[in-house]
Amino acid sequence: MSEAKTAKAPVVFERSYEATVEELWAMWTTRDGFEAWWGPRGFRVEVHAIDPTVGGALVYDMIAAGEDEIAFMKREGMPLSHGVRATFTEVDAPRALTITSVIDFIPGVGAYENKIRVEFSAEGTRARMVVAVDAHPDDEWTKRASAGMESQLTKLPDALVSRR
Amino acid sequence: MCICAFVKGEAFLALADPTRRQIIEALRGGERPVNDVVAELDIHQSGVSRHLRILREAGFVSVRVDGQRRLYSLRAEPFREIDAWLAGFRGLWEARLDRFGDALAARRAKAAKPVTKTKEKKR
Numbered sequence: 106m107s108e109a110k111t112a113k114a115p116v117v118f119e120r121s122y123e124a125t126v127e128e129l130w131a132m133w134t135t136r137d138g139f140e141a142w143w144g145p146r147g148f149r150v151e152v153h154a155i156d157p158t159v160g161g162a163l164v165y166d167m168i169a170a171g172e173d174e175i176a177f178m179k180r181e182g183m184p185l186s187h188g189v190r191a192t193f194t195e196v197d198a199p200r201a202l203t204i205t206s207v208i209d210f211i212p213g214v215g216a217y218e219n220k221i222r223v224e225f226s227a228e229g230t231r232a233r234m235v236v237a238v239d240a241h242p243d244d245e246w247t248k249r250a251s252a253g254m255e256s257q258l259t260k261l262p263d264a265l266v267s268r269r
Numbered sequence: 270m271c272i273c274a275f276v277k278g279e280a281f282l283a284l285a286d287p288t289r290r291q292i293i294e295a296l297r298g299g300e301r302p303v304n305d306v307v308a309e310l311d312i313h314q315s316g317v318s319r320h321l322r323i324l325r326e327a328g329f330v331s332v333r334v335d336g337q338r339r340l341y342s343l344r345a346e347p348f349r350e351i352d353a354w355l356a357g358f359r360g361l362w363e364a365r366l367d368r369f370g371d372a373l374a375a376r377r378a379k380a381a382k383p384v385t386k387t388k389e390k391k392r
Contacts, residue, residue, distance in 0.1 A: 116359055120366050124373055132373055141372035146364060238362060 118236045126225045126232045130199035133157075133223060139165070147171030156193065163191040163204060199225055283327035288312065289320045293329065293343065300333070300342035 122129060132138035134157035144150040147170060154164040169175045169185040178185050195203035203222045224235045283289055288310070295306050303321065307314045321341055324330040328347045333340045 116355065116362065118359075118362055118366055120370065122370055122373055124377060128373060128377070132369060132376075138372075138376075141376070142365070142368040145361065146368075236362070236366070238358075 147174030
């Protein structure tokens, strides 16, 4: 594999929840927490490894579960289940974490790192979460978005663009 | 591969450079000759020309020859494509973070439920 180069175009999201920082942290760093929300609508996630230490693995399957999603994946000739491997590259519990994966499968595009960085902070009785996501410079996304299929996109998991 | 995919791939690289973003800012008001851009950015003309060439190749800028002058202007298409693409990307994450909030609330509600005590048998 060629050396990964970074193609960053981070998109930042900020949310505030009635919760503690530790509770938010657990949603990202425990099997139960991660499986409870990560899968897109119509998909479920099965975590095989989640090790929130620097260099620790995050390995999971993204599995189409909804009727529409299964039909969509079949129509697009995509597998119903897709394995994803990522690594925790920054862990500062419970304040910040970074999950990194290498995208090296897009024809004509060199390998690049994709990062998701999350920061947590207390805000009175609430907790704030800032998520900075590298946008995928990926053909599939672009084709669908430019074809006016944004609504369809919300049904698709990252797995579609992480397909190897 | 469709043209939009090509534009997108080039777009990220083209926009990664701060000088090129400055040039885009400088052209937001409309068509300008290269000398105007050089004067505004205070960068050597060869540098500005090089960046303009990269922006042109990535589809962000078009050039029109007017006598001795070369006039540069922004093209709307790649910006619209990036907008549409980001809207889809952003939509996925907004939905994902909605689910994060729902799952968090469900866990908190479950944790807050009073534990049902087993009644002690009367002796």
